[in-house]
Amino acid sequence: MSSSLVSSAPTIAPPPLPSNPITASPTARTKRLSKASRAPNARPLEPNVIEVGFGNLLVRPWYPSFYPEELVGRSVDRLYVCQWCFKYSKVLMPFLGHLKVCECMANPPGEKVYEQGGYSLWEVDGEECKLYAQNLSLFAKLFLDTKSVFYDVTTFLYYVLVAHDPSPSITLPEGLQHTTVPPATTQEDGAPPAPSTSASAPPRPPHQVVGFFSKEKMSWDNNNLACILVFPPWQKQGLGQILMGASYEMSKREGRLGGPEKPLSELGRRAYVHYWSQTLARAILAAPAKSRLTVAALRDETFIVAEDIIATLQAMDVLEHRSRGGADALINKARVREWVERYGVDLRCPVDPEGFLKEYGDEDDDDEGGSEEDEEDQGEE
Numbered sequence: 001m002s003s004s005l006v007s008s009a010p011t012i013a014p015p016p017l018p019s020n021p022i023t024a025s026p027t028a029r030t031k032r033l034s035k036a037s038r039a040p041n042a043r044p045l046e047p048n049v050i051e052v053g054f055g056n057l058l059v060r061p062w063y064p065s066f067y068p069e070e071l072v073g074r075s076v077d078r079l080y081v082c083q084w085c086f087k088y089s090k091v092l093m094p095f096l097g098h099l100k101v102c103e104c105m106a107n108p109p110g111e112k113v114y115e116q117g118g119y120s121l122w123e124v125d126g127e128e129c130k131l132y133a134q135n136l137s138l139f140a141k142l143f144l145d146t147k148s149v150f151y152d153v154t155t156f157l158y159y160v161l162v163a164h165d166p167s168p169s170i171t172l173p174e175g176l177q178h179t180t181v182p183p184a185t186t187q188e189d190g191a192p193p194a195p196s197t198s199a200s201a202p203p204r205p206p207h208q209v210v211g212f213f214s215k216e217k218m219s220w221d222n223n224n225l226a227c228i229l230v231f232p233p234w235q236k237q238g239l240g241q242i243l244m245g246a247s248y249e250m251s252k253r254e255g256r257l258g259g260p261e262k263p264l265s266e267l268g269r270r271a272y273v274h275y276w277s278q279t280l281a282r283a284i285l286a287a288p289a290k291s292r293l294t295v296a297a298l299r300d301e302t303f304i305v306a307e308d309i310i311a312t313l314q315a316m317d318v319l320e321h322r323s324r325g326g327a328d329a330l331i332n333k334a335r336v337r338e339w340v341e342r343y344g345v346d347l348r349c350p351v352d353p354e355g356f357l358k359e360y361g362d363e364d365d366d367d368e369g370g371s372e373e374d375e376e377d378q379g380e381e
């Protein structure tokens, strides 16, 4: 009962600080923790949680997390994590009791900033909701390798993606008796464990948190995203694209040009290449026939930084190289069209700008507005 979720508040001790006190800059902090998660064998450590009861799903973690040893031990066979507030327990009964009274059952803490198509996004301030942010980070770390969990959650905002009609359906765990154990996930392809659904049909929960991204409140590198994760049972549904699309749409509204914190993990890189390619193809094909397509114009339209635009267009193989005064590459629109057809790319925007509920500063509402940025012009057309 040491890890009881329902004992008097605060119900869960905050996670302990890692052995290295974290005082360095965000970048150094990331490096330090990623290194720590790999030491001493220079390869990923085995997860210290063998399986997680999350809603009525059992999910197999991919990586170790920093759950406090005095609460969960060195390794725990099964940890129950609340699907609404991410509090955890290795003891089932108090966990079930908690689910009946969880204060996040109706919605996550914080402010709803976006809603569209059965999904909503909630902005959670790590300073105001410290325990929530820490517990979310601990859970996320089970599925993240290179990206660190930030113990200093107070300097971050968390954008939590909620599915209002989640698939797979998550049912209130009545003793978790309906749950079946999904096969272990292979880390190779990142395939989600097969979700288990209940044979009977208990009432649906009000919502399901399916992923999130975090963002530094003050990023020296203008990063618009620090860490992104769609929880394994909901991966491969395009939800990462919603999170990335939202992060860029917010940048646009704030007038802050940026991108994700780098280096990206392999999974993260693939997801971003997908997002950048699709977004650029949409912008290029929507441009009027005679318009001059420059990297700067694409940047102003998409808020993707020039470096990522150029690398993406090169990878798509849609640039034509020419030696001409000042301009050495042109975007070949026909090749972009071919690229879209060849890969059957869905050009619809993953987020609907109309779905944003929060004002993020209104200086950049006009898409075609001239850029006030004075970044280098790449001399590309």
Ligand SMILES: [Zn+2]
Pocket: 082, 083, 084, 085, 086, 087, 098, 099, 102, 103, 104
């Ligand atoms: Zn809860």
